[in-house]
Amino acid sequence: MNSHRYFIELSYNGTEFHGWQTQPNGITVQECLDKALSVYFRQEIVSLGCGRTDAGVHATQFFAHFNVADLPIEKVVNAITGINSLLPYTIAVKRIFEVADEAHARFDATARAYKYHIHFDKDPFKLDRSWLYKGELDVEKMNKAAQLLLNFTDFSCFSKSKTQTFTNNCKITEAVFEQVENGLVFTIKADRFLRNMVRAIVGTLILVGKGDIAIEEVSNIIEGKNRSKAGQSVPACGLYLVAVEYPFVSS
Template identity: 60%
Template sequence: MSDKTRLFAELSYNGTGFHGWQVQPNAITVQEVLDKALSTILREEIETVGCGRTDTGVHAKQFYAHFDLSNPRPDLSGNPVFLSRLNSLLPPQIAVKQLLNMAPDAHARFDATLRSYEYHIHFQKDPFKQNLSWLLRDMPDIDPMNEAAAILLEYTDFSCFSKSNTQVFTNNCKISRAEWVNTADGLVFHISADRFLRNMVRAIVGSLMMVGKGLLKPADIHDIIESKNRSNAGSSVPACGLYLTEVRYPYFTH
């Protein structure tokens, strides 16, 4: 029997005011705040491992992180009292939804099989969407944008949409959904893949917006992807409209 307890924390957060998920010097991050709260309540040094990293200002409706305790603690999983105490130590922008006992080798990042994001756009000034959606003046043409988005599913190498100088072994990703949907007050871009590169979704949205504005043709997406050159893709859109919405694992029922 293992002498430690590995737990998954499912959480959500409003990324406004945080410099992303991952701990970094001289900046407040979600991971830093969560680790401090867990260390305080559990009375031992906790270092979480997230399912990925979100950039400054990006939000998460669903995010998983795992962490280890030095001694077995089966009483934490599904414990509403402990969960309430933990959330009381966290700021309003971060909420832990549940804690789950996991196998000692379960990994929040490497075991994830699918991640989904949404990008939100609105077209009329709305104080309740400040820092939560991207305000645009003119409506783009959604039909060619969806034609261009469908091309993404034909490729796996997305070097052209990756932030430069990232420490990854491969720029390959398998996209299973890429679609723009009209909403009552704007547009939402839905995208799902087995993994994402840094800044990838915001670069894709920026490129598709160029199609929607008539600056590119849908077929130009082929050339951009095949170039493997970030400078050929569109500019990254603002972080405020981006949400991580779902993370899937083989051992959870969906």
Template identity: 70%
Template sequence: MSKNRYFIQLAYDGSLYHGWQTQPNAIAVQELLDKAMSVVFRQPIETLGCGRTDAGVHAADFFAHFDIENLAETNVISSIASINALLPYQIAAKQIIPVHNDAHARFDATSRAYKYHIHFVKNPFKYNRSWLLKDRLDITLMNIAAAELLNYTDFSCFSKSNTQTFTNNCKIVKAVFEEEDNGLVFTIKADRFLRNMVRAIMGTLIQIGKGELNLEEFKAIIESKNRSKAGQSVPACGLYLVKVEYNYIK
């Protein structure tokens, strides 16, 4: 049988879902996508995502790969409207891209970028899409601390415990806060991220902004490689996966 591999690009509001990955006793984005695609293509479809987003986390840019047997490329690519018709409103398929048969949505990604949104004034239109924070923060100090992240590679202190990873090393190339519309947006980009890493980094940087930690203490936390020394993870509602890059996708 002839089998070809494709990437599907998605966006989703994670508020109602227990993350990306299919799991028992909870509704996940992957489960709904696989079911919709299996109906459209009339064969069992199992996707593999570019990563795992936790419950309540959103994605403006997400990729997964899947294999199709005995179906013309043009028919696969043109199926986006049919797939979207079967998906709930919170999940949108953007495009399907033919790739080589060894392409891997997770391992081939060269970089990922996240944004975390904070707002300071109650706004019903930001409910479940941004974190309402009443504390005022020293953004200058937070940016100084965020810049220090680029000087490190081992981020064990920001990793969820008991995860099955071969290394806790990541190369962060951007970490910056910007003021925006009565709020704050944190952008972070790296070659890879550990589970819960962005939310743990945010929780620790918030402590800097509140004056609860200084820069030397922040660096000592990173160097300790101890999760219990870092700040609490911030709520999932403000976190968005915004960009995933591959060398062979433009």
């Protein structure tokens, strides 16, 4: 059997999904994608994603890999229109390309970036796309606190409990709030992320912006490695996976 491995790039609105990974208690992005791929290529296909996004989280760029047997490469990489026609409108395939047999969408990723969107005034067009925050925030203090993240690697305090990870170490290379019209956008980039990490970080930085904790307290929280000392996780609706980098994939 002649099998080839492919990367598939997609984007999705996560509002109606129980996250990326297939599970028994709700519809997921992976479930929809695998069904569409299996129907189109007329063989059972199981994809593996670059990570797991939680329920309600969106992605403007997401990669997965899958194998297809006994089909010309041209037929697979040119199947975008056909696969999109089998997917719900909330999922869109952007490109498909052949990779080496050992290429891995999760383990070969060298960096990932997320954005978190906050808006301050009620806006029906941002429903489930951004978090409506009612109150004032000191963005300058929040950015000073965000820079402290770059000094650490162990982020146990921001990790969801009982996860199947071997290490809670991550290398954050960017963390900044940008003021936009009627809101804020937080961008964070790292080599890897823990489950719930970005939402917990934003929730903690919000405490700084509200004046509930001092900037320096963020360092103490990280050093304490205790999730209960960090801020509450902000809602999933404002979170977007926006970039995944690989040494062998051009943007």
